[in-house]
Structure formats: C-alpha cells, structure tokens
Amino acid sequence: MRRRNPSVRRRLVAVVLAAVGCALLPGHLRAQEDLPGVELGLFYANTYRPALAVQPFTGSFGGAGIAPQVEAIVGRDMRYSDRFEVLDSLPGALVGERVDYALWDRLGAVWLVTGRVEGAGDGFVLLVELHDVVYGEVREQGRFRLPNPSDPDFRMAVHRTSDAIVEWATGDPGMAASRITFTMMDADGNKDIYVIDSDGENLQRVTHYNHMTESPTWSPDGQRIAFASWKTGVPRIYEVDRFGRNERMVPAVRGEGDYITPTYHPDGQTLAFAVLGSESQSGIFTYNLAQGCCLAFLSGGPWYDLSPTYSEDGRWLAFNTLRFGDAVPQVMMMPAEGGAAETLSPYAYGSGGFYAAPDWSPHGELVAFHGRIDRRGRYHILVANLEDGGRVLRQLTSEGNNEAPSWAPDGRHLVFSGERSWGFGLMVADVTTGRIRPLLSGRRVDLPDWSPAVEAR
Amino acid sequence: MIVRRFFVMVFAATLLVGACGGDPPPPPAPPQPDQDSLQRYNDSVAAAEAARRAEAERLAAERAAEAERQRLMREARATLEEMVFFDYDESEIRDDAATALRAKVDILRASPEVRIRIEGHADDRGSTEYNMALGNRRAEAIRAFLVGFGLAENRFEIVSFGEGRPLQQGDSEAAWARNRRGQFVITAGGDAINPAR
Structure with missing residues (x-):
C-alpha cells in the first residue's frame, strides 16, 4: 500500500525536525496564557426551564406492580433531560387518580405527566399523558408497549416514552433511549x-x-x-x-x-x-x-x-x-x-x-x-x-x-x-x-x- | 678355642651345602639404564605433559574467548534494547537519545541479520488518542534517525502504544519522564548479534 522514496523521506524528516526545532525556540510558551482572537468562557444563555411534575403512575391488569418502577425511570429521565425544573414527587394518596390542575398550579407546575400501566399479554402497555397545567388540558398522549421488567429491553422501552414526553413538551428530541x-x-x-x-x-x-x-x-x-x-x-x-x-x-x-x-x-x-x-x-x-x-x-x-x-x-x-x-x-x-x-x-x-x-x-x-x-x-x-x-x-x-x-x-x-x-x-x-x-x-x-x-x- | 673353630666350620659347611642344593642361581642384577634412554623417556613424558597443558590452555582460552564473545553479544543486545526517552509532547531525538541510538547503529551495521521493532510510548497526560499519534511520531523519529545512518529501512517496523503501557505508575514528573520513551524489540537475528567493529 505504501512504498516510500527514501530521499523524500529524509527531506520530510528534515522539515519535521525543523518544525519541531522552531516550536522549541526559547520564548515559546508551553502553558498557554492567552489565545489571540478567541473568546473563551463559561457563558450560558439564561434558559427558562419550566416546572414539570410527575403524578404517581397507576396500574391495572397486573400493571400496578411495575407502575412505581416505570414512574421512577421516567421521573429521573425528566431530570436528566435538563429541560425542566422537576418537582419532587408527591405520594399517590395525596393526589389521587384524578388530575387536580388547581393543586399542581398552586405547586408551581407548568407541565404534568401522568401514566397508567396495563398488563397486556406477555408485557404491558403504558398510557402516558402530558398535561398543560396552566391551560388545564391534556397536551399530548400516547400508548407505549413495555416488555416484562425481566426483559433486557424493558428500561430502554421506558426511556423511549421519556423521549416522547420531552419531544411533546419542547419539540426537540430527547436522549434517554x-x-x-x-x-x-x-x-x-x-x-x-x-x-x-x-x-x-x-x-x-x-x-x-x-x-x-x-x-x-x-x-x-x-x-x-x-x-x-x-x-x-x-x-x-x-x-x-x-x-x-x-x-x-x-x-x-x-x-x-x-x-x-x-x-x-x-x-x-x-x-x-x-x-x-x-x-x-x-x-x-x-x-x-x-x-x-x-x-x-x-x-x-x-x-x-x-x-x-x-x-x-x-x-x-x-x-x-x-x-x-x-x-x-x-x-x-x-x-x-x-x-x-x-x-x-x-x-x-x-x-x-x-x-x-x-x-x-x-x-x-x-x-x-x-x-x-x-x-x-x-x-x-x-x-x-x-x-x-x-x-x-x-x-x-x-x-x-x-x-x-x-x-x-x-x-x-x-x-x-x-x-x-x-x-x-x-x-x-x-x-x-x-x-x-x-x-x-x-x-x-x-x-x-x-x-x-x-x-x- | 678349638670347639669354637669347629662350630664356625660347621656353619660354613652348612652354608655351602645349602648353596649347592639344586636351587637356581640368584637372578642377575637388573641392567643399569644408560643415560640416553632415560633422557628420551623423560622427554616424552614432558612432551605429553606440555601437550596436555597446551590443549588445556587452548580450551581455556577458547572458553574465555567464547565467554567474552557471549559477553560482548549480551552487551550488544543490551545496547540494542536500551530505551531512549523524550521530552513532554515532543518526538524530537534528544542528545542523550542520539548517543544511545549511535551505539545501536554501529551494532546494527555489524549485525545485518538483526531486525527491530521500535515501540513508541507516551505519558498519560494530554489526550489518549493524541498520545497514540505522539507515540507513533516518536517511533518514526527513531527509525528516521537510524535509517539516516544508512541502515536499511525494512529492518525496522514501528508501533505505538500511546499511554497504554507505562513503565512506571504515578502522577509525578519522574514517572512521566520514564514513560515518554522508545523501546526496542529484536524480532529477527537475535542469535546473530555482533558487537560493533
């Protein structure tokens, strides 16, 4: 693939050594102190991160057993997305199954995620709704198939749900899955x-x-x-x-x-x-x-x-x-x-x-x-x-x-x-x-x- | 007095009778060696001794020469395998490395069958992938130096291990300096190493 001409090689060596030599001239600063023509810094846009709450997930037809696990994965994915101020979750007994927009509004939530896990054949179906708390309405909803928690794809299937929620709320893709x-x-x-x-x-x-x-x-x-x-x-x-x-x-x-x-x-x-x-x-x-x-x-x-x-x-x-x-x-x-x-x-x-x-x-x-x-x-x-x-x-x-x-x-x-x-x-x-x-x-x-x-x- | 003389005569007669009783005469005394043959005998013994000593000395000298040859070969091998070191983030051959490489050149000229793999290494600062390239640049700089003295390029292959094979663990300048190095592995002709002429 590569046969070289020795004289070319030697010339190249000389060029390379000369270049290295130049780099070693006195006065050359190894530890760099400034970068000409470069602005460098820790600066971030002042980003608004809307508050998002996750209502405890519920379940039926065998889905109740895994609902808390699914909710925990989704809740953490919401935090890791860095797009929301995720509110601490509330105990299910306090919020009930109905969506109480007034309660969530008082707690400062802009978005609310609710979920219900239903047993279906070998696996489950996760029904997720994204609520706009300010307008008091469901903004998006979807059904996602989940395999058994023992399946190696279980967590990834839940992460895909999380990415869908991120996309509903922001229009941008997520990265949980x-x-x-x-x-x-x-x-x-x-x-x-x-x-x-x-x-x-x-x-x-x-x-x-x-x-x-x-x-x-x-x-x-x-x-x-x-x-x-x-x-x-x-x-x-x-x-x-x-x-x-x-x-x-x-x-x-x-x-x-x-x-x-x-x-x-x-x-x-x-x-x-x-x-x-x-x-x-x-x-x-x-x-x-x-x-x-x-x-x-x-x-x-x-x-x-x-x-x-x-x-x-x-x-x-x-x-x-x-x-x-x-x-x-x-x-x-x-x-x-x-x-x-x-x-x-x-x-x-x-x-x-x-x-x-x-x-x-x-x-x-x-x-x-x-x-x-x-x-x-x-x-x-x-x-x-x-x-x-x-x-x-x-x-x-x-x-x-x-x-x-x-x-x-x-x-x-x-x-x-x-x-x-x-x-x-x-x-x-x-x-x-x-x-x-x-x-x-x-x-x-x-x-x-x-x-x-x-x-x- | 007469009685005593009689006893003496009887004793003498007894001796005579004993002498004439049919016994063989006593053997003649061995011939006295003449001086010449004695000399020849002594000479041949000395010659054999000298030859044996000479052979032993020859063998000893041969063994010593072989030991010396082995020692020189070991020394030459050690010289070939001696590592060279580099400055931080550089692949330029330092003066101390140039001296070590010159010694290798002389041995490699006298040992045309020897082939060498040059391994380039880096310390673990900077960037893992960059260090792979830097190790390669170091190995290449060593090869270029050796080839610059007229050694055939195909006697050398190079490979970089980046920062993956440190000689010394630790985050100290001493450890880093040991790890920024070129190593030499004899891949052929290891039994045909000759000392520099």
Missing part, C-alpha cells in the same frame, strides 16, 4: 470495551481481550461498535455487535501501520480512521464496509491526522492533527472525500495551543473537543460553533481535567471523561445550562462515545 460505550481499565492496566445506558444503569462488558483496547464508536444503527485493539501486537480496527459477538477486522490488513480512532459515516457504509506509521501517508483513510474494499487516503500527505468525526450530513470530516508540531495538536475540518483542510481550533503560528478529540454534533454546526486552556495546563471541554467560524469557544467545564467529549443524540448533552480530586469518571454536561452530572464514577474510564437514539426492536 441511548447508550454510551467507553473503555475501562482493569487492575493490570488493560482496557476493554463496556456499554452503559444513558441514565447510568445496566453496565455491560462488551470485549474480553485483556489487552489494550481503545476508541470505541457506535455504528449509526446503534447495533455495532468499532474500536482499535492491540491484541495481535499492533493496533488494528475491529467491529463487533453490541454484545461483543461477530468480531471482524476492518480493513483486514497485514504489515505495518497503526490503525486507530475509527468512526462511522452517518450512512453506515463507510468507516473513517487514522493509519499512522508512514511518512508519506500518515493520516485519515476511509474503507467501504458495504463492499469490503477500497482503502482511500484523504489527508493527502504525511499530516499525522487522527480522531476523525463526520458532520451530521456526512459531507465534512473534523479531525485532530499534529501537522503544526507535536506539542500543538489542532482541530481541522475537510470535505468528507478529502481536500483542503481548514483550522477549526484557534491556531495562530507560534501561539501554541493544544486541542484534541473532536466530535461533531448530530444536530447543527457544533464541534466539541478538549483543549489545554489555563496556565496550570488543565484540560477542559470546549464547544466551537461553526456558524461563528469556530473562533468563539465555549468552555463547558471549569474543574479537574476533562477529555474526549461525545454528543448525545439530542445534540444538547455531552459525555466526557473527567478526572477530579476523588478519581476518574464519566460525566454528562448539558451544553445549554452547563449542568454536569456524574454518569459512572470511581473507575478508570475513558473515550466515551454516545450512541444514536435506540429504536424499538
């Missing part, structure tokens, strides 16, 4: 792939390699996970289903080169990833999964590009690059079929700056990444808005170290790995309000990737 894949380190320093639901429940181990395993990423249908594994001694990209079965190497290649940081095109047919280890072609490649062929080199040079991420429409790729020097990785974007790349992170020659791990929002022109932005060299989550030319960065975190953000299917939440004084964990941030909640704490977890919305089976 989704999963997050990530790496977790064991006591021997090895990493494997795991999956957890968006509400922090249902932790599942996907791979059992007991080796270096990195960069898991969801297929657009949420059924497969691609990642890089070093299990043969050199990193290669593999794809498994979400239970870790049916493994295959994509592309199946021998020989030299580190195959790392895969991502799926939104159409699910193409995989983009980095191949490093060649001074003529170190950068982003694509591979046609559907045809099982056709490696294409997009970077166009020995640019050491990695961590690609597709735009929502699949026409653009953002990626990380070391082309400006080892110590100043930047985020760039280029057409999905390759071509001229432009810098998205605020790089100005000689100004330094460390930006890495981009992820393109599934809605709108936002790209999240992390950057080293304060003088103590801490890493924080940043969001660039391409409509502003990417030059205004919003900083989402302000404590600890924060890395590797990934967008939720609602385009509003980000999951990332955080390091705090108490240890490591996965965190979820709401980009709109800046609220942050822990998803999984106390474990050495990294490189989370948030799935698309999980459809019903």
Whole structure:
C-alpha cells in the first residue's frame, strides 16, 4: 500500500525536525496564557426551564406492580433531560387518580405527566399523558408497549416514552433511549470495551481481550461498535455487535501501520480512521464496509491526522492533527472525500495551543473537543460553533481535567471523561445550562462515545 | 678355642651345602639404564605433559574467548534494547537519545541479520488518542534517525502504544519522564548479534 522514496523521506524528516526545532525556540510558551482572537468562557444563555411534575403512575391488569418502577425511570429521565425544573414527587394518596390542575398550579407546575400501566399479554402497555397545567388540558398522549421488567429491553422501552414526553413538551428530541460505550481499565492496566445506558444503569462488558483496547464508536444503527485493539501486537480496527459477538477486522490488513480512532459515516457504509506509521501517508483513510474494499487516503500527505468525526450530513470530516508540531495538536475540518483542510481550533503560528478529540454534533454546526486552556495546563471541554467560524469557544467545564467529549443524540448533552480530586469518571454536561452530572464514577474510564437514539426492536 | 673353630666350620659347611642344593642361581642384577634412554623417556613424558597443558590452555582460552564473545553479544543486545526517552509532547531525538541510538547503529551495521521493532510510548497526560499519534511520531523519529545512518529501512517496523503501557505508575514528573520513551524489540537475528567493529 505504501512504498516510500527514501530521499523524500529524509527531506520530510528534515522539515519535521525543523518544525519541531522552531516550536522549541526559547520564548515559546508551553502553558498557554492567552489565545489571540478567541473568546473563551463559561457563558450560558439564561434558559427558562419550566416546572414539570410527575403524578404517581397507576396500574391495572397486573400493571400496578411495575407502575412505581416505570414512574421512577421516567421521573429521573425528566431530570436528566435538563429541560425542566422537576418537582419532587408527591405520594399517590395525596393526589389521587384524578388530575387536580388547581393543586399542581398552586405547586408551581407548568407541565404534568401522568401514566397508567396495563398488563397486556406477555408485557404491558403504558398510557402516558402530558398535561398543560396552566391551560388545564391534556397536551399530548400516547400508548407505549413495555416488555416484562425481566426483559433486557424493558428500561430502554421506558426511556423511549421519556423521549416522547420531552419531544411533546419542547419539540426537540430527547436522549434517554441511548447508550454510551467507553473503555475501562482493569487492575493490570488493560482496557476493554463496556456499554452503559444513558441514565447510568445496566453496565455491560462488551470485549474480553485483556489487552489494550481503545476508541470505541457506535455504528449509526446503534447495533455495532468499532474500536482499535492491540491484541495481535499492533493496533488494528475491529467491529463487533453490541454484545461483543461477530468480531471482524476492518480493513483486514497485514504489515505495518497503526490503525486507530475509527468512526462511522452517518450512512453506515463507510468507516473513517487514522493509519499512522508512514511518512508519506500518515493520516485519515476511509474503507467501504458495504463492499469490503477500497482503502482511500484523504489527508493527502504525511499530516499525522487522527480522531476523525463526520458532520451530521456526512459531507465534512473534523479531525485532530499534529501537522503544526507535536506539542500543538489542532482541530481541522475537510470535505468528507478529502481536500483542503481548514483550522477549526484557534491556531495562530507560534501561539501554541493544544486541542484534541473532536466530535461533531448530530444536530447543527457544533464541534466539541478538549483543549489545554489555563496556565496550570488543565484540560477542559470546549464547544466551537461553526456558524461563528469556530473562533468563539465555549468552555463547558471549569474543574479537574476533562477529555474526549461525545454528543448525545439530542445534540444538547455531552459525555466526557473527567478526572477530579476523588478519581476518574464519566460525566454528562448539558451544553445549554452547563449542568454536569456524574454518569459512572470511581473507575478508570475513558473515550466515551454516545450512541444514536435506540429504536424499538 | 678349638670347639669354637669347629662350630664356625660347621656353619660354613652348612652354608655351602645349602648353596649347592639344586636351587637356581640368584637372578642377575637388573641392567643399569644408560643415560640416553632415560633422557628420551623423560622427554616424552614432558612432551605429553606440555601437550596436555597446551590443549588445556587452548580450551581455556577458547572458553574465555567464547565467554567474552557471549559477553560482548549480551552487551550488544543490551545496547540494542536500551530505551531512549523524550521530552513532554515532543518526538524530537534528544542528545542523550542520539548517543544511545549511535551505539545501536554501529551494532546494527555489524549485525545485518538483526531486525527491530521500535515501540513508541507516551505519558498519560494530554489526550489518549493524541498520545497514540505522539507515540507513533516518536517511533518514526527513531527509525528516521537510524535509517539516516544508512541502515536499511525494512529492518525496522514501528508501533505505538500511546499511554497504554507505562513503565512506571504515578502522577509525578519522574514517572512521566520514564514513560515518554522508545523501546526496542529484536524480532529477527537475535542469535546473530555482533558487537560493533
């Protein structure tokens, strides 16, 4: 695939070494103190979050037994959506089965969710109503099939109901029915792939390699996970289903080169990833999964590009690059079929700056990444808005170290790995309000990737 | 007096009778070796001794030479496998690393069958995926340095382990400095390592 011309190689080495040398000139500030031309800060729109109450769910035909469980899942999903001021629930005895709009109005609720679970065949049907308390009327209602609570899809079915409620109330999609894949380190320093639901429940181990395993990423249908594994001694990209079965190497290649940081095109047919280890072609490649062929080199040079991420429409790729020097990785974007790349992170020659791990929002022109932005060299989550030319960065975190953000299917939440004084964990941030909640704490977890919305089976 | 003389005569006669009783004559005394043959005998013994000693010395020297060869091979192998270290977020070859790599070049020139896998590693600060690229850049910088001395490029393969295989645990500058490194694994020709000429 790659045969190189030694004299070209040597010239490139000289250029690279010269570039590195320049970066090391005295006066070059490693710990960056200001970013020319960049506004950076923790600023949030003053968002109105209407008060929402969940009336205790009722049940019939065997549904009464699981109604409290269903209500608890929905109630927490409402909180985690960060779109409402969720009122503390009231005991059923106090509110009864009838909807007392005057009572809820006095308590300050704008929205009220009621639910009834009915046994139906093998499973249940959940009848949900969203009430507009101010107008004293039902705004939306729906019937949702729920399997038995022992079914592995039970919680996800309830989450889909939650997402419907969010969409009724706000017109925007939710993210409760989704999963997050990530790496977790064991006591021997090895990493494997795991999956957890968006509400922090249902932790599942996907791979059992007991080796270096990195960069898991969801297929657009949420059924497969691609990642890089070093299990043969050199990193290669593999794809498994979400239970870790049916493994295959994509592309199946021998020989030299580190195959790392895969991502799926939104159409699910193409995989983009980095191949490093060649001074003529170190950068982003694509591979046609559907045809099982056709490696294409997009970077166009020995640019050491990695961590690609597709735009929502699949026409653009953002990626990380070391082309400006080892110590100043930047985020760039280029057409999905390759071509001229432009810098998205605020790089100005000689100004330094460390930006890495981009992820393109599934809605709108936002790209999240992390950057080293304060003088103590801490890493924080940043969001660039391409409509502003990417030059205004919003900083989402302000404590600890924060890395590797990934967008939720609602385009509003980000999951990332955080390091705090108490240890490591996965965190979820709401980009709109800046609220942050822990998803999984106390474990050495990294490189989370948030799935698309999980459809019903 | 006469009686005493008689006894003496009887004793003498007894001796004579005893001597003539049919017994063989006493054996002649062994011939006295002449001086020449004695010399030859001594010489041959000395020669055998000398030959044996020489052989032993030859064997000992051979063993010593073999031990020395083994020692030099072990030393050469250790030199080939000696790690080199990098500055934070950099893949540039430092002066101390250049010295260590020059020593490898000389051995690799004398050992044409030896092939090496160069492994690039990073400390765990920064970004996990970025560190994979940085490790690769470090391994590539080492390969470029070695190839720059005229060694065939196909004798080296490179691989990055990013921050995934630290040498030393911990969040200290000492641990980080140990983890920012290039490692060398001999993948072929391990029994044909020759010391630098």
